Amino acid sequence: MTITGRQPAPPTGADALQTDQRAGARQPRFLDQPLLGVVSMAAFTLNEHGRINHWNHAATDLFGAGPLQAAGRSPASLLRLPQEHRGAFEPEVFGHVWCGACMVPRADDGRPAEVGWWVYPVEPDGDPGARNVRVLALAADLRRLREDGPGLAMDDVLVAAPDGDARRAAGARLLRVEPVLAPPAEPPGDGHPDGPLDRRLAELLPAVGAAATDAIVSRVLAHGRPAVSLSITVRLPVVPHAGDMPRALRIRPRAVAPSRPEADRDDPEHGAPGTDENETLTFLSEAGQQIGGSLDHLQAARTLAEVLVPRIADFAAVELLEGVAADSAQPAADLDETVTMRRVAVAHNDEPGRWDGIVPEGEVLLPAHGTPFVRAMRTGRPVHVPRVDAEYAAGLSASFGGRDMRPLFTGRDLLVVPLIARGRVLGTFKLLRKPDRPGFDDLDLAMVDELARRAALCVDNGRLYRREVQVAQELQRSMLPADPPEVPGARVHYRYRPAGQAAQVGGDWFDAFPLPGRRLGIVVGDVMGHGLTSAAIMGQMRTAVRTLAVEDMRPDLLLRQLDALARRLGEGYVATCLYAVYDPVARCCSFANAGHVPPVLVSESGESRVLPVPAGLPIGVGGEPFETTEIPVEDGSRLVLCTDGLVERRGRDIDEGLEELRALLAGPARPLDATCDALLGALATTAPADDIAIVAVGLDGIPSGDVAVWELEPEPSMVPRTRAQVAFKLAEWNLDAVADTFQLLVSELITNALLHGAGSIVLRLIRGDALLCEVYDDGQDMPHLCHADATAESGRGLQLVSHLAAAWGTHRTDGGKVVWFEHRLPQVTGPPPAGGR
Structure with missing residues (x-):
């Protein structure tokens, strides 16, 4: 395939990509630097409908969408481009070369990033009826290009130029804007594939073989423009590599389903791509990685729907049991007649919002007993309806509460697959194919069955993980103070x-x-x-x-x-x-x-x-x-x-x-x-x-006016004197309403300290939200509450304190002990007393 059209100037802000031709300008840096460490360049191709049919790993890193999510979608909707840049990806302008720069939200944190674009129309050679490639688009983060340019790494693209310079590496796939992408100022003269370019390619790509090398070089020399091949992958032996073993270069044809016309091959809108064994295994591997990439069971269900469309089906909906979706109960071993489900994910390749009103996400469903959805869950096997006729579509529509769903089902191929993990049913997902697309064959059923197993296990693992996290969080919250x-x-x-x-x-x-x-x-x-x-x-x-x-x-x-x-x-x-x-x-x-x-x-x-x-x-x-x-x-x-x-x-x-x-x-x-x-x-x-x-x-501290302290002599006469001092302080605090009871309790504690304590005695009153009384002495014997019968001569003091006080207690100090009690303050309806808090 040959890039047609004139080479555009680099986008604004990409000055580091140009080779300054003025006197004294430095040469491009990649000539004297190793291949590793260059900037990744995203590359994708569009078919004649403006839908993506090739998406490299660098595009995944830059825009956040994987190849399965990008296939069959338009760049404008996938990349959230500004309105003024969407026109470059419309089919009616595919014949024009376009370049520019715009701000695109980053995939990792959503912050805007300046991205440079180079969009080229691609004309298939010798195959005017082919419909698999129409536009090649290149993009890169301009900030990184300014820092690390002019070398650009490009995935799955081989670029050769007639000036004898061609480079390729899987670990750091190098693409140089000048002179590799730029055509020569003058068309090349007569050349021969055995020239310097041929020998250089043969050294770099030893696995291609002489025939493939001749074809590439002949195309470059004939057109005078870069040659692009999207089917060759090779790793340079001189590039350090850490990871799996390098794979040998293989150029293999893509199989085409016999039931589809040749014009529809590799078109995501008209059927699955080649169904050879390697492609199937690759799809299952990538889809399984994406589904299992989250520990959120609802996100795993959404990813399942996304990877199925458009690769397997045109419409996919995942419906989980209500207890599984809400993670409120263990999945039941047997389903009864009152099974409740919730639709957690919907994906399709129709225009956006086409089915939002008919099959909204989050809707709670009560499927009827005879529907294929319940039958699939009861039997544990997929239910396949090759073509849904009008009568059957009406029955399905009636089972969804009277909502008219006939346009969704009529004429389509229906496949309902149960989600079963660890012997328990979690839900189902249904797939639909449009009438112009071949029905589900045996290979499709096998792929869907394998994906159902993996997805069910991911959903159940996510549910169990969420349950474990909730238990840990609830345990932690229960052990932390509330207020x-x-x-x-x-x-x-x-x-x-x-x-x-x-x-x-x-x-x-x-x-x-x-x-x-x-x-x-x-x-x-x-x-x-x-x-x-x-x-x-x-x-x-x-x-x-x-x-x-x-x-x-x-x-x-x-x-x-x-x-x-x-x-x-x-x-x-x-x-x-x-x-x-x-x-x-x-x-x-x-x-x-x-x-x-x-x-x-x-x-x-x-x-x-x-x-x-x-x-x-x-x-x-x-x-x-x-x-x-x-x-x-x-x-x-x-x-x-x-x-x-x-x-x-x-x-x-x-x-x-x-x-x-x-x-x-x-x-x-x-x-x-x-x-x-x-x-x-x-x-x-x-x-x-x-x-x-x-x-x-x-x-904030407690004001000194709310604290009263007396040091008492350990003698019997101190009890009445202390009662009088306490009564005077309570009157000063306007607490006469509790004076009698409070004096009685104070005298009991002082008498107890006098009889059972030792050394000096200290009385302290503190006014706050309650009235606190503390009596200190040097004794080591802790008083305790005991039962006093009718004839006992002592032991009733603490019983009286326990009955009349709001709270009381004892504790040791460095030199003795403290006995204390609290008394509730009377209800105050007027302004607070002077000096109060």
């Missing part, structure tokens, strides 16, 4: 973003919980690894932290207990953890770290700093003690804790990520919700490789 706690003196906000890949459900956890004395416990951790095991370990770690925190341990002691527990549970229990305790009365934070990312503190004035918390070893490693660091904080500060997924990136030190986090937090105070969202927007990628957890805490 932040509401505590006096602090505001807590969470953010959590799972890993970009659903299978990467990890062990990041976070929590915040109230502690005795109106303090707040905060923990952020990360279990090593991903998956269900990590999520389960995360849940155990979080529960253990909450359990240990109730004992009011110092942060370092809590991490020590957690580390000992993890080592007892097993070797896989390894995690980083940062535990913090905020005291809104003392206005300080205590930290202990086990190999986790340090927190960031932002002052009220907007100054941010990474806190110097000792790193420590991860939980489960053991061997080193943990340290508690106490840092004073001012009211209005903000504390931010996170997991490493927010600040760690491949190829970047984690300290750089912490510095970026600190810089983002600096400045005027913002709402904590907005702060968390801003951090995710700036630091988190759209598909993070690891989970991300953020805990932002506003450190």
Whole structure:
């Protein structure tokens, strides 16, 4: 085949492709460089109807569509070209040479890319009746051409020029714009195939043979233009290769079905291409790879419909059982009379939107018992109706709820194939061929049966994968806190973003919980690894932290207990953890770290700093003690804790990520919700490789006017004096309504400390969302609730506290113990008292 017409100038922006003819201009770079590393050039051909019938791998890389998806479609609809560039691919202008540049959405991220076009009319030699090729189109990313040109790699195309320069390599198929594509300024003189060009081709293409070499060279020398062959593939022995063994060059004819006229051969609109064994295996391999390329069961069903049209059928629809499509139930072993299905994919080669109103995607179906769809699922075998007559089409149409579907079925060849995987029916797909196309033969049935097996397994695998991911995500969500706690003196906000890949459900956890004395416990951790095991370990770690925190341990002691527990549970229990305790009365934070990312503190004035918390070893490693660091904080500060997924990136030190986090937090105070969202927007990628957890805490503190503290002498006379002091403070706080009950409970705790405690006694009252009373003493004996019978002389004090207080408890301190209770505040209808929160 020979390219006709004059060589057009390169498109705008492709200056790197030209060889500068001015004095001192450099020569094309490919002459002194190896063949590897050149830019890929997309190539495809159109038949006389303007439909694609050849599509190379470089076109797949540039535009994102595979050969099976591109076959039989028009470039304008497939490539989403601008309106002004679509006319070059219309059949009525096929006789013109065209080149230009336009913006096309990239296949990988959808961003616009500048693509250069060279469109050539191709005139078959010696075969004016052939209809398989009419236009050759070349395209390339102009940005990459400017960087790596002027060498262009081209797949499945051999180009030779009469100036003695011809190059070909499968690993980097080289096509040079000048002078390979450009015809010579003067027609060549009389030449002979035995000239330098012949010897060069013979060296490069030893598998072609003398006859093929003579034919190519004679054509080049006769026309004075490049010769293009779309059926030759060869790998240069000098090109390094990693992969499968190079295949020997084979030029084989394409078989034509006897039932089709010769003019329709290789035309996707009028039937399948050659049906030889190698082509069939290649199609099945490529189709199977595309169907199995996604773990989404619905996407696998859509891909199945796309690869079947137009190669196998003119219309394809995939319908899954409703439970399979929604992944709400296991596929049933037996189908009953109330089977419900959903149409999940439709593909056809008619004009766009032709069947949208008749067979819309997503429609729920109730197929009748006698239809071929139900029969195929019940028997497990395909149902083939060679030609659907008007009566049969009317019956099928009636089974779809009265919708007139006769135009879709009448006169067409119908094939209904069940989708069966692991012995269970998942659904069906139906195929239709137009009346002007041969019906499904034995080879078609065998190919469809094989594709049905592969597609059913892919759909079932995707369904099982989705179920596993849902279980892992539900397990993880159930183990993470739902809503932040509401505590006096602090505001807590969470953010959590799972890993970009659903299978990467990890062990990041976070929590915040109230502690005795109106303090707040905060923990952020990360279990090593991903998956269900990590999520389960995360849940155990979080529960253990909450359990240990109730004992009011110092942060370092809590991490020590957690580390000992993890080592007892097993070797896989390894995690980083940062535990913090905020005291809104003392206005300080205590930290202990086990190999986790340090927190960031932002002052009220907007100054941010990474806190110097000792790193420590991860939980489960053991061997080193943990340290508690106490840092004073001012009211209005903000504390931010996170997991490493927010600040760690491949190829970047984690300290750089912490510095970026600190810089983002600096400045005027913002709402904590907005702060968390801003951090995710700036630091988190759209598909993070690891989970991300953020805990932002506003450190507001409790006003000193809401706290009262008395140091009491351990003597009996202190009880009535304390009752009087408490009554005076309650009157100051306008809480006279609860004074009697509260004084009674205070006296019970003080008496208990006087009788069973040791050393000095401290009483502290804190007003917040409830009225808290704490009594400290130096005794080590913990009081406990016991049953007192009618004749007992003691033991009723804690029973009284348990009955009248909203909550009560005890916990140890470094020097003794604390007994506390909370009393509900009365309902206030007027304005809050002065000094209140």
